[in-house]
Amino acid sequence: AAGVIQSPRHLIKEKRETATLKCYPIPRHDTVYWYQQGPGQDPQFLISFYEKMQSDKGSIPDRFSAQQFSDYHSELNMSSLELGDSALYFCASSYASGAEQYFGPGTRLTVT
Amino acid sequence: GIQVEQSPPDLILQEGANSTLRCNFSDSVNNLQWFHQNPWGQLINLFYIPSGTKQNGRLSATTVATERYSLLYISSSQTTDSGVYFCAVDSGNTPLVFGKGTRLSVIA
Numbered sequence: 001a002a003g004v005i006q007s008p009r010h011l012i013k014e015k016r017e018t019a020t021l022k023c024y025p026i027p028r029h030d031t032v033y034w035y036q037q038g039p040g041q042d043p044q045f046l047i048s049f050y051e052k053m054q055s056d057k058g059s060i061p062d063r064f065s066a067q068q069f070s071d072y073h074s075e076l077n078m079s080s081l082e083l084g085d086s087a088l089y090f091c092a093s094s095y096a097s098g099a100e101q102y103f104g105p106g107t108r109l110t111v112t
Numbered sequence: 113g114i115q116v117e118q119s120p121p122d123l124i125l126q127e128g129a130n131s132t133l134r135c136n137f138s139d140s141v142n143n144l145q146w147f148h149q150n151p152w153g154q155l156i157n158l159f160y161i162p163s164g165t166k167q168n169g170r171l172s173a174t175t176v177a178t179e180r181y182s183l184l185y186i187s188s189s190q191t192t193d194s195g196v197y198f199c200a201v202d203s204g205n206t207p208l209v210f211g212k213g214t215r216l217s218v219i220a
Binding site: 033035042044045048056090092099100102103105108 | 205
């Protein structure tokens with residue numbers, strides 16, 4: 001069965017650089033979620049989209065922005081990167097808001 | 113917002129032993145999921161179980177929604193079961209809120 005695809009899987013950036021993470025949801029899933037997991041922490045919700053519209057927002061820094069495109073893939077844009085942004089970033093998708101979420105393999109971002 | 117507490121925080125088992133992990137939540141839930149995060153960081157869906165009981169091989173889960181808790185049972189544990197087990201809930205059209213997890217180590 002098709003799963004959530006994330007790219008890249010690993011990313012190394014320097015402070016103050018920008019990064020773009022991509023997420024391709026499971027086909028026919030209309031809701032995409034982004035989570036951030038710091039070292040030794042549980043995943044924290046950042047932002048979600050339903051039918052290409054932002055549906056909910058968590059503790060996402062103003063330096064981060066995201067969108068969902070017409071083909072339902074989503075991108076998380078991160079600017080002015082800080083050391084504290086080093087984390088595992090997960091994308092998840094579901095066929096409806098509130099339904100079971102399926103997680104991608106994650107993008108491991110390291111900021112040096 | 114909804115609170116999620118998992119216990120125990122850490123667990124060490126001998127291979128072949130059984131274990132029970134607990135997840136308590138502070139409000140009624142629309143969705144409850146159990147995940148296994150393996151040593152490579154991947155979050156693997158184990159169960160979608162807002163209520164009732166489910167079984168999948170050596171794993172089973174029970175959620176008693178009226179009493180606001182869920183249990184994950186692991187039988188005949190194997191070294192590949194090692195990792196962190198997360199419980200995550202949403203209270204209705206809200207994002208998942210994760211517990212702090214139970215870190216399981218299975219020793220051969």
